[in-house]
Amino acid sequence: MFFYGTSRINALSHLEIGGVDTVDLAQKYGTPLFVYDVALMRKRARAFKETFDKNQVKAQVAYASKAFSTIAMINLAEEEGLSLDVVSAGELYTALAANFPVERIHFxxxxxxxxxxxxxxxxxxxxxxxxxxxxxxxxxxxxxxxxxxxxxxxxxxxxxxxxxxxxxxxxxxxxxxxxxxxxxxxxxxxxxxxxxxxxxxxxxxxxxxxxxxxxxxxxxxxxxxxxxxxxxxxxxxxxxxxxxxxxxxxxxxxxxxxxxxxxxxxxxxxxxxxxxxxxxxxxxxxxxxxxGRSIVGDAGTTLYSIGSNKEIPDVRKYVAVDGGMGDNLRPALYQAKYEAILANRANDIAEEKVSIAGKCCESGDMLIWDLPLPKANPGDILAVFCTGAYGYSMANNYNRIPRPAVVFVENGDAQLVVKRESYEDIIHLDIPLKSKLKLS
The missing domain is CATH 3.20.20.10 (Alanine racemase)
Incomplete structure (x- = not known):
């Protein structure tokens, strides 16, 4: 298994990112949970900028915010001296709310x-x-x-x-x-x-x-x-x-x-x-x-809790998680592939191949096919790597499932940067029907 950025397996055999135990993160913030390795994002951004500087070429490195746009991410882009691409009023509004320098915004x-x-x-x-x-x-x-x-x-x-x-x-x-x-x-x-x-x-x-x-x-x-x-x-x-x-x-x-x-x-x-x-x-x-992707993609990891499983003899074993196409649409959209491990049993040897199913009411809600894993139990934490780009950006409320929280980790500290949606958040724009509609 290839580990990204500051990811490692700690003494408890848990996956650790940014010096923070992912099992602790899952317990504190719940799952599904997006975890971003801030040090890796900074490293990626600086590699681009420093290459232009070394070659003495006047340039702008603009973070393509469609990959992952939140106020905290825009703050980080500003800290690293990046410019910013936006593609909608919503992304522009986010940039303005983050007080990003307007002269470095490209629409x-x-x-x-x-x-x-x-x-x-x-x-x-x-x-x-x-x-x-x-x-x-x-x-x-x-x-x-x-x-x-x-x-x-x-x-x-x-x-x-x-x-x-x-x-x-x-x-x-x-x-x-x-x-x-x-x-x-x-x-x-x-x-x-x-x-x-x-x-x-x-x-x-x-x-x-x-x-x-x-x-x-x-x-x-x-x-x-x-x-x-x-x-x-x-x-x-x-x-x-x-x-x-x-x-x-x-x-x-x-x-x-x-x-x-x-x-x-x-x-x-x-x-x-x-x-x-x-x-x-x-x-x-x-x-x-x-x-965009090359700054945030491999810096993001999604944590899921494992729930049910279904084994079809001589065909396939399905293991279901508490997320899916609501927080990662890429596999359903264009057959994107991922790798994953059990974050709470990271040193355990893989015993079987399973397919990771989401919880949405769609046959196409599959996150990973034929993933080697130890025998997974309900409550285990699955860590899916490289979900930092277009995961949260494409997140949706299909089946009225709340969108996940987002946490930034760096140097042993964790900061919640996007709250988990509540059921109240999901219905807050709904307007009740006041009377029967008359058919004309």
Missing amino acids: HGNNKSVEEITMGIEAGIGCFVADNFYELQILQQIAKEKGTIVSVLLRISPGVEAHTHDYISTGQIDSKFGFDLKSGQVEKAIEITRNSENLELLGVHSHIGSQIFETTGFLMAVDTIFEAIEKWSNELSYVPKVLNLGGGFGIRYTEEDNPIPPENYVVEIIDKVKSHVKHLQIEMPEIWIEP
């Missing part, structure tokens, strides 16, 4: 509403990543009404398909995201933005997908973008000041995964950009990247 999204754009402009955020012509029109209109100038990056589809799941590939031409680079849409968007008195064009943005284990796709995207930049320089006298190459840097979920160190992506991207800049004899653009 993404393929269908920003008038209300969301207005909210971002009134907050004075650093820039909008414009996704389509409709958005440019609305940005121009609202900025003019407010008497201000809005900074913009143009999201482009470079036509590079990353080696990842179809649902999380975003750089190909046939995508809901961005201006198509091959049809002339980008040139038209550049013209519209540069001719606007209320829009300032900072540069371009590209994101080719998620959970990517090699640099080939990123380097191909850089090549493609610089082919376009050469054309823009010659025909439009335009060279971007900012080149945002997105995120998608992969992490290790299981032994089948073989990611490279996050900083390796940065080094190869820098070298490729520098070679193109030298060839074109243009000014070096500021490089922005957007790590």
Whole structure:
């Protein structure tokens, strides 16, 4: 079993994270429970920033908050000097509530509403990543009404398909995201933005997908973008000041995964950009990247209590936990795989293969198939690794199950950063029916 960050097995044969016994955490805060290794998140963030600093490249490392957005997480991103990506008014509201520096907030999204754009402009955020012509029109209109100038990056589809799941590939031409680079849409968007008195064009943005284990796709995207930049320089006298190459840097979920160190992506991207800049004899653009999963993914562990089991002779043994697709939708959404151990019996030898079932009323609510485990008993604590990205973010109240609590651990201390939902929380927006509805 591979252990992440500060995770280890202590003298009690319990899983320990951040110097805190996970069995104690489960007893104090209940299960399911998200536990985040703060030291590991800091290490991941610093690796990106320090690589740019060592290479003396002006850059912004923006935490992609869609991976995991809470006030405490945004506080941590600010402490580490990161910028911040948001993709909705809710994520922006969270950032503002955390007092994150607005000039370092970047607003993404393929269908920003008038209300969301207005909210971002009134907050004075650093820039909008414009996704389509409709958005440019609305940005121009609202900025003019407010008497201000809005900074913009143009999201482009470079036509590079990353080696990842179809649902999380975003750089190909046939995508809901961005201006198509091959049809002339980008040139038209550049013209519209540069001719606007209320829009300032900072540069371009590209994101080719998620959970990517090699640099080939990123380097191909850089090549493609610089082919376009050469054309823009010659025909439009335009060279971007900012080149945002997105995120998608992969992490290790299981032994089948073989990611490279996050900083390796940065080094190869820098070298490729520098070679193109030298060839074109243009000014070096500021490089922005957007790590999300690679900062929080392997820093998160979910603790569950084991309940019932069902054995089908010569077929399969199911072991059920007190969570499931309500706190981790990824296995049902795109067959994500995980590893896990019994946190309270971490040194016990695996005796059997079992499949971990969630408690939601869906046959598809399965967290892990064919997991080697010691014989599990009701009340044992199952620790599922690498649930820090898109677990809590996608958490839901299906079957009216409350969403879990979240705890940060570091240097032997634990801090509750998100309370467990109560049943009262679940119904607090409900409005009782006051009289019989009349059918018309």
